[in-house]
Amino acid sequence: xxxxxxxxxxxxxxxxxxxxLDGVTLTYPDGDGRLTALDRVSLGVPAGTVTAVxxxxxxxxxxLLAVAATLVPPDRGRVLVGxxxxxxxxxxxxxxxxxxxxxxxxxxxxxxxxxxxxEQLEVMAHLDGRRARTVRGRVRELLAGVxxxxxxxxxxxxxxxxQRQRVNxxxxxxxEPSVLLVDEPTSALDHERGAAVLDLLVRLVRERxxxxxxxxxxxAHLAAADAVLEMADGRLATATRA
Ligand code: ADP
Ligand code: MG
Numbered sequence: 274x275x276x277x278x279x280x281x282x283x284x285x286x287x288x289x290x291x292x293x294l295d296g297v298t299l300t301y302p303d304g305d306g307r308l309t310a311l312d313r314v315s316l317g318v319p320a321g322t323v324t325a326v327x328x329x330x331x332x333x334x335x336x337l338l339a340v341a342a343t344l345v346p347p348d349r350g351r352v353l354v355g356x357x358x359x360x361x362x363x364x365x366x367x368x369x370x371x372x373x374x375x376x377x378x379x380x381x382x383x384x385x386x387x388x389x390x391x392e393q394l395e396v397m398a399h400l401d402g403r404r405a406r407t408v409r410g411r412v413r414e415l416l417a418g419v420x421x422x423x424x425x426x427x428x429x430x431x432x433x434x435x436q437r438q439r440v441n442x443x444x445x446x447x448x449e450p451s452v453l454l455v456d457e458p459t460s461a462l463d464h465e466r467g468a469a470v471l472d473l474l475v476r477l478v479r480e481r482x483x484x485x486x487x488x489x490x491x492x493a494h495l496a497a498a499d500a501v502l503e504m505a506d507g508r509l510a511t512a513t514r515a
Pocket of ligand 1: 301302308309310328329330331332333334335336337
């Protein structure tokens, strides 16, 4: 299997990539001291590519996504989304940037129990003030894209775990983000269903040119990735896929 050198994904090589982390350090309070969750992490994710991140529990993978999502400001270093230095933005500007440019898929779908699959997606677009007709067309297209065209009227309890995670992915893509951040999306699914959800995710982001970071515990997912990085104690390094 190929390995990808970290250098080819470093900031210098891709200054205009949709997502760039440059020397990011993040610490949390820990008793009398600080725990270093991210230690000088640099990463650039080109449009339409998938960067997989693997590593043991507690190594900083979710922290990496939280910083990339601009949900948590780092202690040091820069996070650039579409070339915009997010550290310079106000809270409100960051919230707007998230809504427009960043899709997030967490481990658990967190769908609203009372809404149908179509409505889960519509809510995202209404938050962004789009026109109703455009929104309906896009909802149909995305649900078809994740193989749920016929289940648009179902509520979460009427869907399987895999189907709920497909709705979750479609919802994250609703506002056409340039960056997609995905945290162990198949951990609640069996291997076969997980692989199907992953294939679909990779196809969608390539078609749409979405720069994607995929945190995964399943090494079977790594074959589809353009780069594979490994977190260990907050440090990000190039990994082998074997
Ligand atoms: P992973 O996703 O790889 O399991 P995390 O990013 O969740 O790792 O956690 C990295 C380290 O930071 C762990 O030691 C974890 O306990 C710690 N951590 C994560 N979130 C917080 C938080 N909100 N406050 C304090 N420590 C945290
Ligand atoms: Mg995690």
